[in-house]
Each structure stands twice: as structure tokens, then as C-alpha cells.
Amino acid sequence: PNSHRIIVRSAHHGKRVCTLVPKGDQSIHAVTLVWLPVRGEEADNVDDDEDDEEDSGEWVVVAGCSNGTLQEWSIAKVSSKSNEEVAPRRVFQLTCSKTEAVNMVHLTSPTVSDAALASSLYEEKGGAPLYGLIHGTGKKSKKNSSCVVSCLIPRFDDSGDDQTEGSIDLKRLVPTKNLKSSTSREEKARLQKSHVCVKKGDSIFGLKAAYRPSSSTTSADTMDYEIEEEDSNGVSQGDLFLVICASKGFVIYRESIKSSSSTQEDGGELVHFELPMKSSYQSKEQSAFSSIAISPDAKNLALGRLSGHMEILDDVFDNVAKFLNARNNGQDVDQQQHPEAVTVRKSVHWHANPVRALAFLADSGRHKGNSGSLISGGEESVLVTWQLDRDFHRPSHFVSRVGQGGILHTLCCMHTGKIVVFCSDNSVQCFHGANYDRLWTEQGIASMMLHEEGVIKGNEEQNDIKKGPVLMSKDPITGHPILANLPGAPGMVHWYDPKSASVVGTLEVSPYNRVSRRDPRVDPNIPTPAVTHIAIGQDGKDMITVDTVWTENTSVGREYTLVGPQGDETPMSVCTSIKFYSFSDAKGRKPDQRKHRHGDLPMSYELVSSMASPHGREGEVCALAISPNGETACTLSRQEDAFRIWSKNTTYSPSGVPSVMWKCLYKVKTPAGFANLLSQNNNSSPGQNLVAFSSDGSVLSVCYGTHVTLWDHASATLLNSLSSAEGIQHLHFLTKDDDFLLMTSESQVAIKSPFGGAGQSCYLGNDEWSVDLSAFGRDAKVSSVIPFGDSGLGAKGFFAVSVAIDNGAETVVMVVDRSERGVASVKDTDSLMYWRIKGGVSSLCVNECIGSGVELLAITEDCRMLSLNVGIHKAKTLSLKSQSTSISRTQAPVLQVGSEVDSQPMKKRKVSTMPRGTGKAQQFETGFEFPSLSGKFITSFLSRR
16 A cells, blocks of 8 residues: 555556556545546437446546645546556545534545436436545644535536646534543533444544435336435425444434535434443443445445454445434424444354455346345455345355465445455555356555564563564566565565566565464464565576564464553564575476466576574574675574585486575684674664675685674685774675775764775775764664676766665665766766655665666555656556656765865775884875786685785
8 A cells, every 4th residue: 555646546457557656745634436428518419228327427536635635536538558657637626614624534435336327317417426435633622523514526628628626615414522531411411413422542543325216216126125214395305324433332413415405404313332342251342333335325424343243234224314304394303213233233243353445246137236245254264155035144155375475345236236344564455256166466665564572571671573674686587576574475485576566475484373362462473574684696597585474383483472451461582594496497397386376476496495483493594695606605693603505416317407505514603702792782683784794605705793794605714804993893805806894883884894894905006985964963773785786887886875864754875886986877967866755664675777877666665665766767567666867976975085074975985004012194196007806816815814
């Protein structure tokens, strides 16, 4: 979900059609569909043989935005766009007589799926009716208030007059009122006649509308109900019902629709429902409402509860109409005749968790749907079908494992019978309404956390479990970014295509049980598994993952104690596993024998080796690296205070089929001079790169706090060590020509030689430098750094770095040219590779590098993917937010070493070239150009020292 845009997809195949972007880059709070008739001249041109009501009108998308506007897009115009960003056709400024700073939080249309009813309702109302819930500030009281409102959307006239902007006056229907528990029964009854009353601390989560035309306006073969008509010259055209649902109760608002020629004012009446559960085993919290649905024929109302129970209220709207009609006619009505007392309630139960989604199925044999079938979904990710007209107490069909996350929304197309399901893992799936075959599935970035997790004892103040940032890297085989550790896809690795804004491949690393029989009132939620580290070889054939899984088996893994909602403690363990995968799309491999449904996207990786607790029972992996050739790997553990070297062994069968196996070669404890530096690093956090291999894989670098050690991993020999003023968080080798080290701490970026810095700086000239980022502010922190590799700009030593400023409220992303020691610019231009982004950045990835132009992909802390593009001139088809730069060289920070501090926005730290054993710094200049050095030369050179 993206609050700044609406993705339009085809219902036939699920592919993205276009993107609707509101004017002014506003946040979208509510969205619905509205049917509008065309102008009279255009309607006359419609073929008389056509009996489809949609031929004389159009469907439009209407969105309520954060700046108090309604913005409109035409579906007909949208369908002609191909992967484009579409601006709204019309923008209406909302005004309300008693409220200012209007914020539309809920929006609904009473005829969202029936053009015939929408057409008749438009003629009767004189416009397309919309109903919503607004928050705002009273013009006189200056207090925050909420109220239910309605408005009419006029038809669009394309005769040439400018209609892009206008205003709409909102009609206040009923205000909301929070009632205290001490409110008397008489006062409560008085307020319920003119207010939507909710209990204190409760809030409205659902707003649904339905239109029931009178029997005189609808043919008998499509109607199976009849309501009383008014005697006032036959002006009644039906009833419009609005269901306003909160967790502790709901309200039905009825408005009698009168013909447009009538001079009577439209009026509305309220009926309040509480419907306590008829069970002594459920608490008030568990019996709260969590979802609602209205049947297509506007007869029945379905309600879902947090306890997993569902209730279907038969003919509730008929009962409401009869009750209000009797009261309006002066008849004496009491509580025994209240719709809550006379309505038949069917109660069914299957879900073990809250019911989050409800929808009535369509009857394909009739123009309108019936009330006989209902689908439900929840955290179990199971789509359940109920036949309410027969054997309703048990489900008639199940579709299990719909998504990796729970089901949040369901809807049914009244014309085709297709069922569309949206899950919390940000996937949209379409099922056939008859046989429940999955027709297509599309998934975006799984940014939504599936559920709350337990609190670790001793860490109650933080109230969360650190799993590290989202991991992103480029897949050498497919060219797509690889995403891991996503909040909405625990234990999964996703391959994401930015152009189509969809997941194109998945790999399940840590299977787990998504549903347990734990009591949510007492027991803590078991934290989901996490893929904390991932490394992939230069050719993409080898991949290594490290994952953590919580288990109730305390005999394995590191022990923790989780604290429940009521303080109950539960002992659990975290088991860390390392898994090795090989790309299996090769000759001689056995095909995947697992059964897959249509739409599944498994990647061709085969698990070849796996080991639980690779650093002992208490040891967790804090860093992982793989050599470029994919033959060697290294893992580092703070708890074990050691690193381990893993090696790949490939054997071939007589038929030539390869067999791959990984094993641990040896363990290296922290050398005596660096003891406890790793475990005492105060700046340690998940997601750091503390180990790295050189470009040819011969040298291994391992960080211990403020020190970097260089190893010949073939012989487990320590070659050299470097030091830094601050604890190192990220370490990379740059180009293969010289293997310079890129080291970043919390507030510093440094380029150092693996030869040892000060003693050998003269040998490399003046290429070592470091810079202090405190010029961005005292709280400036490096959040991510990524080198460009060995091709294109990477061969010149370019790298990208993101710096969080203003306590993470904003992030600066810049591409740095190592040789120029400053922000890089596009060749022959003054355009700098420099961006400012709202919020924090978790990971960076080089998506494309053409000439001197570059495109970076950035994952923000709220899991938004941004495209940072400069110098690449081509049409962008990304549905993610794209940012480019036009900053001149004088507007961005420069990392040039040796410049005056006052004239630069960043403080510089001079490079020390002081030889060992002397007390005076020396400057050394040479015009001799040394040959490029490889990692093997470094190993040989340093070992002779």
C-alpha cells in the first residue's frame, strides 16, 4: 500500500495498467468508485440496441486526500494509458459549514457495483451521492470533531469549459459523540436520536452504504423484497442505508430517497446496535467487531469479531425500515420491537483469530447477487466459504495458504463472479468464483508487519525485537534486486522487478507455523523468523543465508523470556541457522517435484547444505560474506568472539551431475590484541558489514570494533591490522586494481590502504583520505554504503553513501568519486549525484550504471522503494517513487580533502603521512605511476613483512 498513489491493475491478468497520482503529492485517505452519466448529447448517440447502462455513463475513481480535496479519475481514460502516471481529471475542494480543515478518512458509494441502480439514483438525487466520515476542527469551538457527511458529484462536461477545479459543499448528516460509561440511560437514548454514539476510547473503522429502490422502480424479477412506500404523492424512490461500524457497536442510518422534483428535504434517522455475544467464554475485548459486509441485495448484514466468530443479521434493513416507519407514523414502539431484538442472528465460527475480511458472493445467474454465500478471511490466510442458505453452521469450502500474510480485504465482482483477495504481505490474488482456481497473483514490497510480537524480558522499554534493516542486493543472474528481512514476508527472500512493481521470484528460507493455539489474552505472540543476512556470489550461482527462528524448545539456541500482555513469562529460544544454496537451473538437475499453484514464483535454488547453531548454541551471526568466486564464505559471531571459514566442495557423478557440499574449515578466535573489542562495540546493530573479501578472494578483512584485521584465509594467517577513531560499521574492498578499503563508522567515511596507512602512505601517494560528516549536524549518522563494483563507475572507485540527519527525519544520499574526493557529477555537466529524501534509508543498491549516469534504488525504513536517477535519459515505468537531481556543484557538500573548513559544508580530516619512528609529519610527492596491485600481491607483500 502506498498512500501517495493508486495502482490500477487489470482484473483479467493482474498486470499494472497505470498509476493514479493525486495533485500536489497528497496522501490518499479513502477511495471508492462512482458512476456518472454522460452529457445528454452523448447519451443520444448511444445505440438503442445496447441495453447496458454503462454505455450511457462512466465509472470514475474518487479519492479523499489529506489536503481536504476529492480528486477524480475516469476509468475509460485510465484504461487507455500504458504504464503511465495519470493526474486527476477534476479536483474538488471540500467545504463544510461548521467544520474547517476537513480531513476525509472514510468514503463509500451506495451503488459501487451496479450501473443500473447508480443511474436511477443519480437522476433521483440530482448527482452521484457519496458518503464519508470527516475529521476536522469546529469553526467556533476550535475543538476536534467528527461527523458523517454526504455530497453529490456532478457529471463531467467535456464541452470545452475548464472543470479541472471546483468546490463541493458537504452536507452534515450526523455528528459523532463519545459516551462515558457513567452516561445515564435517558441521556444516552436522547443522544442516540441525533448522534452516532460510540463508547469512549472507541473509533469508527468501517463505513458501508447500500441503496434499496422501491418496488415501483424495479422490476419484480430482480427484486425479492418489498418496502413500504410513502403516501405523499408517491415521491418515495427507495431507502438508502449507511452502516457506521465501531468495535463496540454499529449504527444504521436510513435516508429516504425522494425524486428530484420533490420539494421535501432529505432526512435521516438512526438506529443503534450493540449486539453482545451470547457466550460467557469470551471477554468484551474479544467480542469486539473487526469487519462488516452488506449483501448485494441490501437485505443482510455480516459482522466479524476479534474472537473469530461471525454473525449474519437476516433482513436487518427491512426490520430497521419497519421500526422507523412505525415510529414516524406515531405508533408506540418499545425496546422489544427494536431491530436488535427482532432480527434473527445466525452465528458461525471457524477462525481462530480475528475475522478481518468479509464479502458476499455473487450469483452469476442473476443481475444482482444474492445473500446465500459468504467468504471470510483472517490471520490464518485461509479463504473460507459459507453457504448461508443451507447447512450454514460449517464452511463449505477452503482455500488454504492464500498468502504469506493474513487476509485483510476481499471483494467479489458481481458481473464475473471473480474473487479478489488482498493479504498483509502486499499481494493481490484473483480466484475463480466457481472452482476457486487461482487465476493470477501480483505482489509488491511486503512492508506491513503481520502482527505484534512479544516483548523480551529486560527489554520492555524498547517494546520491539530488533531484526535489522531490510536487506537489498543485485542478483547477477536476473538483474533484479533481492529483498530479504521484509516485515511482511518473514523467512522469505523476494526477487523484485522495479519496472513492473511486482515480486517475480520467491524463496522460502524459514518455514513456520502462522497460526497457533496460544491464548492472545495471556500468551505473547511468537516473533516471526527473520533472514538476517544474505550473500550471493559474483556469478549468482551460490547464495548463503542466515536466519533466526523462535522456538519453544529451550534445549536449542539462545534462551530468552517473552512477556505476555498480562505479564506472564514464557521461556523460548532463538535458533540461528546458516543455509547454502546453489542455482539449480543446469543440465542434469532433477526438476522441482513440489506442487505449485498458478501464480507461484519459486526460484531455481537448491538447498545443498544447512547447519543449525553454526557458532554454538549461544552464538548468533553478526556478519556474513562470500568470496567473489563463490567458493569460500566467512561468518562472524560476537557471542562466540570468533569467525569461521566455510568452503565449498563440488564432486561429479559418473554421469556428470555435480554435487555441492559446504563445510566449516576452521574457527579463528579473536587475536589477543583485539580481545573483547567485538562484543564491547557500543555502536553494534544488525545489518552491518563487518567482514569482506578482496576482489580475487585471497584476502579476508574482519572488523573488531575500531580495528580492521587482514587475513590470509587459506592459511589462517594474520597479515596486517588497521585502526580507526570510531567503531567501524561497514567495510568494503573497492576496485580490483588496488583493493583499497572503504571504511565507514557512525559519522566518518574513510579510504585506506591495506598496506598499513601511515607507514606506507608515501608508497601509494596521497590516495588515503577520510571525512567527518558532522557538518550535516551533530546527529548525522551513516545508514548505508555500497560500492559500484568493478564495472563502469565502479572501476574508478565510485561508491554511494546515505547519511541520516535530523534524527532520521531526512536522509542525504550521494555518490562519491574516490579520486576527486567529492560528490560525483555527470560527465560534462554540473548535475551532481546527490539527493535528499524524507525519512531514513535502510539499504542502497546500484540498479543501473550507463556511462557517467547512474540509477540507485533505496529502501526506506518504512519499506518504500525509491528510484534515484541522474544522467540516464530514458522513459521510466516504475510505479515506485522516482527522484532525480538537478543540483549544481555549488549546492552540494564537497568531500575535497585539504580545502578550508569554512568554505565547505563538511569538516575535513587531514591524512597523516607520518613515518613510523619519527615525530614530524612529512609530505611526499611522486610522479611515478605504480602498477595496479591485486589481492594476491598484497598477501605476498604483507606476509614478507
